[in-house]
Amino acid sequence: xxxxxxxxxxxxxxxxxxxxxxxxxxxxxxxxxxxxxxxxxxxxxxxxxxxxxxxxxxxxxxxxxxxxxxxxxxxxxxxxxxxxxxxxxxxxxxxxxxxxxxxxxxxxxxxxxxxxxxxxxxxxxxxxxxxxxxxxxxxxxxxxxxxxxxxxxxxxxxxxxxxxxxxxxxxxxxxxxxxxxxxxxxxxxxxxxxxxxxxxxxxxxxxxxxxxxxxxxxxxxxxxxxxxxxxxxxxxxxxxxxxxxxx
Ligand code: ADP
Numbered sequence: 001x002x003x004x005x006x007x008x009x010x011x012x013x014x015x016x017x018x019x020x021x022x023x024x025x026x027x028x029x030x031x032x033x034x035x036x037x038x039x040x041x042x043x044x045x046x047x048x049x050x051x052x053x054x055x056x057x058x059x060x061x062x063x064x065x066x067x068x069x070x071x072x073x074x075x076x077x078x079x080x081x082x083x084x085x086x087x088x089x090x091x092x093x094x095x096x097x098x099x100x101x102x103x104x105x106x107x108x109x110x111x112x113x114x115x116x117x118x119x120x121x122x123x124x125x126x127x128x129x130x131x132x133x134x135x136x137x138x139x140x141x142x143x144x145x146x147x148x149x150x151x152x153x154x155x156x157x158x159x160x161x162x163x164x165x166x167x168x169x170x171x172x173x174x175x176x177x178x179x180x181x182x183x184x185x186x187x188x189x190x191x192x193x194x195x196x197x198x199x200x201x202x203x204x205x206x207x208x209x210x211x212x213x214x215x216x217x218x219x220x221x222x223x224x225x226x227x228x229x230x231x232x233x234x235x236x237x238x239x240x241x242x243x244x245x246x247x
Contacts, residue, residue, distance in 0.1 A: 002185050011185055014171040021181050022051075029165065029177045029225055032232050034146065036153045036240040042129075044154025046236070048146035051179060052136035057146040059154040062124035070125070076118030080109035080128040082143060088135045104140045105130075111144055111164070111193040111203035117157040126156055137180030138166045141191050144203065149233050153240065160195035161233050162202055163226035167192065167218040169210060174217045176225045188214075192222035196230040 013021050020026065030051030039045035042058035049055075065071040082104040086092050097105075108130065118126065128151065130143045141164035148162040168178035169188035178189050188208025194201050201219075210218060 002187060011181055013182055013185060014173055014175075018173075020170070020175065020179075022179055024177075026170075026173050026175045027221065027224070029228060030179065032145075032229065034149065034232055034236040036149050036236045042150075042154075044150045044152070044156070046146040046150040046153065048142050050136075050138065050142035050145070051177075052134060053132070053139050053142040054134040055139065055143050055146055056131045056133060057143065057150040058129045058131075059126065059147070059150045059156070060129075061126035061154070062118070062121035062156075063127075065123060065125040071123040073122055074119065076121030076124040076126060078109055078113055078116060078118065078126050078128070080105050080112065080130065080147070082108055082130040082132070082140070084132040084135060084139075088132045104143075107140060107203060107205065108144055108147060112147060112151065112162055114200065114202045115148065115158050115160050115162050115195055116151060117159060120157070126151070126154070135180075137183040138178055138191070141165050141193070141203075144193050145229055145233060149236055152237055160197045160200075161230060162193050163196055163229040163233060164191065164193040164203060165222060165225035165229060166190060167222045167225070169208060169214060169218075174214060174221055176221050188218075190218050190222065192219070192226065194223055194226040196227055 033049045035047045038047050044059035046057045062076045084093050128147050144164040166178045167190050168186045170182050170186040183189050190206045193203030
């Protein structure tokens with residue numbers, strides 16, 4: 001039974017040797033590549049390939065807020081727009097914002113909020129634009145990883161980087177970094193965002209059902225995954241700032 005309550009599909013999500021449908025082990029992340037500072041016209045930017053996800057993030061600000069009534073006299077505000085391009089999925093995606101994109105925009109904003117320090121920039125906004133060029137399951141986590149380093153690239157004061165990955169339950173096993181097939185046919189999918197230095201979780205969603213012990217295992221596995229991703233984020237920032245600008 002998958003998380004939607006449907007009977008099993010024909011896909012073998014996990015074979016008898018514990019190998020997943022994309023060849024990974026249960027505790028293995030997909031291949032990640034991350035570059036910082038790739039857009040000339042944004043204040044900060046990043047491009048991530050996370051498995052087959054391809055996501056570009058541009059950050060602007062702190063700058064004047066429009067519409068003006070959104071301005072806060074005590075602090076700068078964070079805004080986020082997650083958008084999937086029409087060619088990001090196999091069927092043309094309507095470019096107008098869907099309910100899912102509105103939800104993910106909110107989720108990414110709320111996951112980044114605890115990491116940024118905007119009280120020195122009253123009446124301003126920091127805008128984070130996420131463009132999903134190709135989606136492959138776990139796109140909100142991939143976007144969050146890129147958005148966090150793009151904020152750092154823009155010079156926004158931060159308490160920590162946010163690292164994110166999804167964990168899930170597949171064939172009664174807890175697996176790290178759920179792919180699209182596992183997301184559709186698996187038993188549970190849990191995206192987690194984590195600040196590795198402050199050891200605080202900033203995003204936690206759960207689609208599916210887990211026992212309390214499975215839930216605890218999922219949190220542990222997700223945090224291990226986030227720590228690996230954090231190293232990749234740190235390296236991407238070091239590559240930009242200490243080994244010459246790309247843009
Ligand atoms: P996440 O990408 O964070 O896992 P979801 O669980 O909502 O978010 O979506 C899982 C995957 O479903 C996406 O990454 C994408 O590959 C696919 N998907 C999302 N929206 C669409 C769509 N409109 N058409 C086809 N596939 C989609």
